[in-house]
Amino acid sequence: MLTIEKLNVDLASNRILRDVSAQFDDARTIGIVGRNGAGKTTLLRSIMGLVKARSGSIRFDDRELIDLPGHVRAELNFGYAPEDRVIFPTMSVEQNLRLPCEVQGQSAQEITERLQTVLKVVPQIEPMLARSGSALSGGQGKMVALGRAIMVGTRVLMLDEPFQGLAPKLSQEYALALGRLKELQPDLCVVITESNVKLLGSIPDQIWTIERGSLTLNT
Numbered sequence: 001m002l003t004i005e006k007l008n009v010d011l012a013s014n015r016i017l018r019d020v021s022a023q024f025d026d027a028r029t030i031g032i033v034g035r036n037g038a039g040k041t042t043l044l045r046s047i048m049g050l051v052k053a054r055s056g057s058i059r060f061d062d063r064e065l066i067d068l069p070g071h072v073r074a075e076l077n078f079g080y081a082p083e084d085r086v087i088f089p090t091m092s093v094e095q096n097l098r099l100p101c102e103v104q105g106q107s108a109q110e111i112t113e114r115l116q117t118v119l120k121v122v123p124q125i126e127p128m129l130a131r132s133g134s135a136l137s138g139g140q141g142k143m144v145a146l147g148r149a150i151m152v153g154t155r156v157l158m159l160d161e162p163f164q165g166l167a168p169k170l171s172q173e174y175a176l177a178l179g180r181l182k183e184l185q186p187d188l189c190v191v192i193t194e195s196n197v198k199l200l201g202s203i204p205d206q207i208w209t210i211e212r213g214s215l216t217l218n219t
């Protein structure tokens, strides 16, 4: 369970997140909806430890994360697919997928086994494995970024505006992949941001709205 309490984040002296409090339970799929600039990316980056909080608390189960650096938080098995994907262009797709597990110090055998699971969830990646990261279309990059986040995201998976710019067919494939993932890992907490709630369809079982850095649960 991820518990956020009175989280405040400033960027360039501007308050971006204001007293954000939320509880994201295991096994839930959570949608966070807000227009451009509302603070969605900043919230996910704060949870990942990529942005420093001014005040507040972020706890995972009973562990306080607020002062833990990003690389230590990665070991908590949080997966994160940023909006801009960040697929490394000089590496193959397979190397891109293996990288976060290698950073965690997993063995080659463990990583290969996890990769097999990820390919069951996102089979579209299999034919691309040997391809260079630079040779992917935008939609292919989103699928690979999803796969890479799933490689380590066995407890919490955070996806930043995954449906933005995806063609309808690919959006459908992406949603089906999330469905397969939840079947394999029912306890996983999935957090998905979007600016357009319609793009989330029936995927989330709980929706929060973020507006100028304030987060509220939709009733």
Ligand SMILES: Nc1ncnc2c1ncn2[C@@H]1O[C@H](COP(=O)(O)OP(=O)(O)OP(=O)(O)O)[C@@H](O)[C@H]1O
Residues within 6 Å of the ligand: 011, 012, 016, 034, 035, 036, 037, 038, 039, 040, 041, 042, 043, 083, 161, 195
């Ligand atoms: N590095 C930064 N320095 C200063 N301000 C920033 C920085 N990054 C983001 N901001 C500002 O913080 C606010 C929230 O940005 P954020 O990217 O979290 O919003 P968002 O809801 O994810 O929107 P988008 O869909 O446009 O990414 C915006 O006003 C943005 O201009």
